[in-house]
Amino acid sequence: xxxxxxxxxxxxxxxxxxxxxxxxxxxxxxxxxxxxxxxxxxxxxxxxxxxxxxxxxxxxxxxxxxxxxxxxxxxxxxxxxxxxxxxxxxxxxxxxxxxxxxxxxxxxxxxxxxxxxxxxxxxxxxxxxxxxxxxxxxxxxxxxxxxxxxxxxxxxxxxxxxxxxxxxxxxxxxxxxxxxxxxxxxxxxxxxxxxxxxxxxxxxxxxxxxxxxxxxxxxxxxxxxxxxxxxxxxxxxxxxxxxxxxxxxxxxxxxxxxxxxx
Numbered sequence: 557x558x559x560x561x562x563x564x565x566x567x568x569x570x571x572x573x574x575x576x577x578x579x580x581x582x583x584x585x586x587x588x589x590x591x592x593x594x595x596x597x598x599x600x601x602x603x604x605x606x607x608x609x610x611x612x613x614x615x616x617x618x619x620x621x622x623x624x625x626x627x628x629x630x631x632x633x634x635x636x637x638x639x640x641x642x643x644x645x646x647x648x649x650x651x652x653x654x655x656x657x658x659x660x661x662x663x664x665x666x667x668x669x670x671x672x673x674x675x676x677x678x679x680x681x682x683x684x685x686x687x688x689x690x691x692x693x694x695x696x697x698x699x700x701x702x703x704x705x706x707x708x709x710x711x712x713x714x715x716x717x718x719x720x721x722x723x724x725x726x727x728x729x730x731x732x733x734x735x736x737x738x739x740x741x742x743x744x745x746x747x748x749x750x751x752x753x754x755x756x757x758x759x760x761x762x763x764x765x766x767x768x769x770x771x772x773x774x775x776x777x778x779x780x781x782x783x784x785x786x787x788x789x790x791x792x793x794x795x796x797x798x799x800x801x802x803x804x805x806x807x808x809x810x811x812x813x814x815x816x817x818x
Contacts, residue, residue, distance in 0.1 A: 559652040559680045560705055560728045563602055564763045564784060573780040575600055575816040576765055577809060578656065578789030580607035580623035581640050582632025583796055589627075590640055592802060594647045599806055600813025601651070603765075604644070605683070605787065608637050608657030615685045619790040622797060634661045634670070638677040645678035654707060654728070656683040659695065667695055671702040681705035681728045689721045696725050709733055710756055712748070719759055729763040729785065730756060734770070744769040750782040773815035780816045788812055 557565070567574055577596060582589050596604055609627035613620065641653055655674065662670045662684070674682075682699055689696075689708070696706040705728030712735070714722055723730070734749045753764055766779050767787030779786045795805050 574602040574785035575813045576603040576787040577601050578605040581637040582627030583623040585630040597651045599809045603652045605654045610658040619793045623793045641677040652680045654681040683707045732766045733768045746778045777815040786816045
């Protein structure tokens with residue numbers, strides 16, 4: 557059983573949703589990034605999503621774009637992202653870790669080399685936003701063969717005819733994008749999210765995590781009641797950009813975790 561599967565099984569026993577955080581590796585620099593990430597399990601985080609910085613993050617809003625640029629400016633590379641995962645694993649062997657980003661850096665490293673290094677570092681899953689199901693032979697199928705979950709995005713515009721293709725080789729969980737648009741978008745419509753979560757869950761046994769537009773403990777609590785997991789990223793990254801103290805960032809994350817695990 558993978559760490560991701562084990563975590564959702566544990567949470568189901570406790571009738572709880574997963575709290576998932578997204579942070580950019582190397583933002584604002586690698587030592588600070590590591591300092592925050594190794595604290596996440598103690599703050600109530602169930603799954604850690606780590607961004608792999610890229611020069612052309614087309615699906616990301618301003619907050620994550622700037623986080624990626626800060627990371628690149630501080631010298632963060634894909635190899636250093638994997639080193640970051642290794643360092644987290646030295647502190648915690650149980651928490652699921654998912655890498656999220658774009659295909660180009662992986663392609664540049666070489667798929668076979670990347671997957672071997674990611675598995676060795678302790679990565680559990682991948683979310684690669686610019687590889688559609690039609691390109692599964694590029695990375696999805698090799699990743700699954702290597703023992704890594706390949707997590708797919710579903711959106712408000714994923715039609716009933718498209719959905720089976722999206723779900724076909726997905727594993728770990730489904731990441732439902734709660735609003736149409738880029739990361740950090742607002743206007744979360746909980747009723748609409750509930751309707752879409754119900755629709756998609758009728759076609760898969762995989763857990764569904766909801767992200768994009770969740771910024772407050774109130775938002776997180778509402779989504780936790782209808783989904784298997786709640787993902788918060790841009791709102792945390794905003795605090796890093798504004799140079800809040802690590803204690804302030806930790807307190808905010810704790811407040812979200814309490815809301816999700818209500």
